[in-house]
Amino acid sequence: MSDAAAVQSPWQVARIVRIEKRTPRVTSFFLQPSRPFAYRAGQHVDVRLTAPDGYQARRSYSIASAPESGGVIELAIEKLDDGEVSPFFHEVAAIGDEIELRGPLGGHFVWPEDGNGPLVLVGGGSGVVPLMSMVRHRAARNSSVPVVLVFSARVWDEVIFRDELITLDDRQDGFDLVLTLTREAARRPADYSRRVDVAMMAQAMARLPEPPGLAFVCGSNAFVSAAAQALIDAGVAAENIRTERYGI
Amino acid sequence: MVTRGFSSGRRPPTDDDARIPPGQYLEQGFPVLSAGPTPRVGTQDWSFTLKHGPRPIKKWNWAEFNALPQTKMTRDIHCVTAWTKFDTSWQGVLVDDILADAGLEPPTGFTLAHAFDGYTTNVPVKDLTAGKALVALLYEGKPITPDHGGPARLLVPHLYFWKSAKWLNGLQFTTRDEPGFWELRGYHIYGDPWREQRYTDDP
Numbered sequence: 001m002s003d004a005a006a007v008q009s010p011w012q013v014a015r016i017v018r019i020e021k022r023t024p025r026v027t028s029f030f031l032q033p034s035r036p037f038a039y040r041a042g043q044h045v046d047v048r049l050t051a052p053d054g055y056q057a058r059r060s061y062s063i064a065s066a067p068e069s070g071g072v073i074e075l076a077i078e079k080l081d082d083g084e085v086s087p088f089f090h091e092v093a094a095i096g097d098e099i100e101l102r103g104p105l106g107g108h109f110v111w112p113e114d115g116n117g118p119l120v121l122v123g124g125g126s127g128v129v130p131l132m133s134m135v136r137h138r139a140a141r142n143s144s145v146p147v148v149l150v151f152s153a154r155v156w157d158e159v160i161f162r163d164e165l166i167t168l169d170d171r172q173d174g175f176d177l178v179l180t181l182t183r184e185a186a187r188r189p190a191d192y193s194r195r196v197d198v199a200m201m202a203q204a205m206a207r208l209p210e211p212p213g214l215a216f217v218c219g220s221n222a223f224v225s226a227a228a229q230a231l232i233d234a235g236v237a238a239e240n241i242r243t244e245r246y247g248i
Numbered sequence: 249m250v251t252r253g254f255s256s257g258r259r260p261p262t263d264d265d266a267r268i269p270p271g272q273y274l275e276q277g278f279p280v281l282s283a284g285p286t287p288r289v290g291t292q293d294w295s296f297t298l299k300h301g302p303r304p305i306k307k308w309n310w311a312e313f314n315a316l317p318q319t320k321m322t323r324d325i326h327c328v329t330a331w332t333k334f335d336t337s338w339q340g341v342l343v344d345d346i347l348a349d350a351g352l353e354p355p356t357g358f359t360l361a362h363a364f365d366g367y368t369t370n371v372p373v374k375d376l377t378a379g380k381a382l383v384a385l386l387y388e389g390k391p392i393t394p395d396h397g398g399p400a401r402l403l404v405p406h407l408y409f410w411k412s413a414k415w416l417n418g419l420q421f422t423t424r425d426e427p428g429f430w431e432l433r434g435y436h437i438y439g440d441p442w443r444e445q446r447y448t449d450d451p
Contacts, residue, residue, distance in 0.1 A: 010449070013249065048271075050249055055256035058271050058330055084258035084273070092253035100249055105447065107433030108283050221280040225395065228285035238285045239366065247279030247329060 009037055009102060011048065016097045017072060023158045026126055027090060028064065028076045036071035037104060039063060041111035041137035042130045042216070045073070045103030049088060059085040060105070062129040062218075062244075064161075066136035076160060078126040109216060109244045111137055117213030118146040120205060120236070122196065122227045124219025125153060125160075130244065131218060132161050138175060139168055146208045148176040152196055152223065155184040176207045196227045201234040212236065218244040267324055268332050269441035275331035280395045283429065287365045287394070287415050294399050296383065297362075297418040298350050306350040310399065316341045316349055319382055323405035325412070326441040338403050340384035343376040343419070358425045361402050361411075362418040368428035369413050370437070371404055373421075380406065383416060408439040408446070 018030035041063075048058045065074035079090040093099070111134045112119075121131040128151050138147055153159045159179060166188075169177035180192035180200065192200055205212060215236050217227045224245045231241055262274040291310040298305040308316075322337040347354065354373045361369050375381065384392060384403040392398030397414025404411045410430050431437050436445040444450060 049251040049254040051254050051256040052250050053256055055259060056271060057254075057259065057273060060329060084260065087258065088251075088254050097252055098249070099251065102447075105434060108430075221395070225286060232285060238287065241285050243282060243284055245279075245281050247281050247327075247331070248277060 009035075009104075011100050011102045013098050014073075014101045016093055016095050016099065019093070019095060022076055022160050025158065026076055026078045026160050028074050029089060029093065030065075030072050030074050031099065031101065032072050033101065039067055039073075039104035040113075041067055041133040042109045043104040043106045043133075044130070045075070045101045046105060047075075047085065048100040048102070049085060050100070057084050062133070063104070064129045064132045064136075066133055066140045068137065068140035076126065076129045076132075109218070109242050112214060118148075118208040118210060120201075120208070120212040120215040120231065121147060121149040122201075122215065122217045122219075122231070123149065123151050124196075124223030124227065125158070127217075127219030127223065127244070127246070128160055129218075131216060132165075134216070135165070135168060135175065139171075144174055146174045146176075146210075148178060148204050148207050148212075150178045150180065150196060150200065150204050150227075152180045152182060152219075152227075154182050156181060156187050176204075178204050178207075196223075196230055198230045198233040201227075201230045201236075205234060205236075213240065215241045216244075217241060219246070221245045221248060264334075267334060269326055270444050271446075272326055272330055272332040272441065275333050278333060278336075278396065279327065279329070279331060281327065281329060282395075282414065283367070284365055289364050289394070289399055289415055291399050295417060296346075296400065298346065298352065299418060299420040300352075300355050301420070301422065305352055308349075313341065313383075313400075314385065317345045318385070319345070319379075321382055321384075321403065321405070323403075325405050325409050328408045328410055328435065328439070328446050332441075336405075337388050338382065338384040339386040339389070340382040340400070340403065342379060342382045344379060346383065346419070347377070354421065356421045356423055358422045360420045360422055360426055360428055361413040361416060362420060363413045364415040364417050366429075367413055367415070369402075369411050370422070370426055370428045370431060371402075371407070371411055372425065372438075375404055375407060376419075380404065406440075408436075408441050410435065411439055 014031040014033040020028045061075045186193045381404045402413045
């Protein structure tokens with residue numbers, strides 16, 4: 001593979017300039033780094049919180065915004081009830097607060113710049129976040145690379161970026177959105193209401209003019225395992241599947 | 249810089265702070281992380297090859313490898329994604345015993361570990377020998393599951409866990425310290441959790 005080494009950067013202070021609730025469990029925090037940086041769609045940043053007693057907690061969050069969106073980066077953070085960082089963002093963080101962050105990070109789960117043919121993106125829940133950066137990047141540069149996004153959520157109201165994704169889908173410019181709801185009936189004619197499986201992957205890929213060059217899969221470990229296996233069973237070579245797992 | 253409104257009160261509890269490297273938190277589960285799909289490697293198809301540069305030195309099949317002396321090791325492990333897990337128990341073959349079986353003194357100071365999915369990671373010889381590392385065959389007394397790297401994974405517990413390559417199929421001595429998969433993609437060439445060597449430009 002030919003990924004360029006990621007360019008590193010030290011910790012820096014970023015200011016929260018906007019907060020937008022996306023779904024009942026996911027809120028976007030827009031951060032303005034004091035030293036803006038270039039990044040590739042799919043990369044993440046590390047965030048560090050420091051308590052008065054010196055204790056520090058750090059977590060990685062994928063960037064949802066497109067590299068073209070200027071100096072402000074969007075992190076869409078899901079609240080994990082037993083977490084220590086995501087509840088801080090959801091319950092405490094306010095516009096004007098300063099947070100330490102470091103990035104961009106990650107050199108594998110990134111939009112390929114050198115033309116790898118059509119792409120299949122598969123996201124489960126907040127696993128859609130780095131894929132959203134890719135979809136927005138494609139739109140921002142008016143790319144003609146065919147892309148199909150299969151996005152699995154539990155219910156319609158938990159489809160993060162729903163209106164924006166449907167608007168992009170309606171442009172019919174080579175981006176296709178496939179939604180699948182695991183706990184609710186499908187709302188759009190060609191969508192699904194079940195967990196991702198090989199038939200769904202085959203049908204999604206049939207929307208592309210030619211077989212995909214790469215597939216990107218992001219979500220929980222169980223979701224990524226199932227989706228990656230479904231892609232393999234639908235004919236995608238394992239070495240062309242890049243995954244990012246929350247770990248759990 | 250103190251973060252407004254953040255306190256250590258949400259921190260996952262631990263009774264032993266001294267065992268947690270900087271920036272890490274204590275995890276009770278065993279998270280799974282990998283860059284691609286989980287390969288399913290059957291023990292009948294498994295082999296382990298020791299190489300010096302491009303030259304194979306010795307190759308073991310599953311039965312031959314399992315016949316080597318086995319050692320148990322219980323260690324804390326530290327993932328670069330910030331979780332630390334205490335007291336993970338493994339059993340396998342010390343790298344020292346692999347070299348002894350091959351009748352090989354380390355010919356260079358560096359290695360690349362290789363895996364069935366094409367993954368590589370570099371580890372200096374001094375971090376693999378003198379009882380520091382093993383090729384693990386069992387986790388908590390049972391065969392290692394595919395998502396945790398079975399049939400066999402490298403265990404180098406004193407370095408960040410990406411160095412403990414899953415689905416291991418070989419160890420190659422290299423003349424220079426050659427960066428592996430993640431080391432080419434922004435992660436630290438050595439990866440000492442106690443010095444917080446996460447990314448390329450960490451000291």
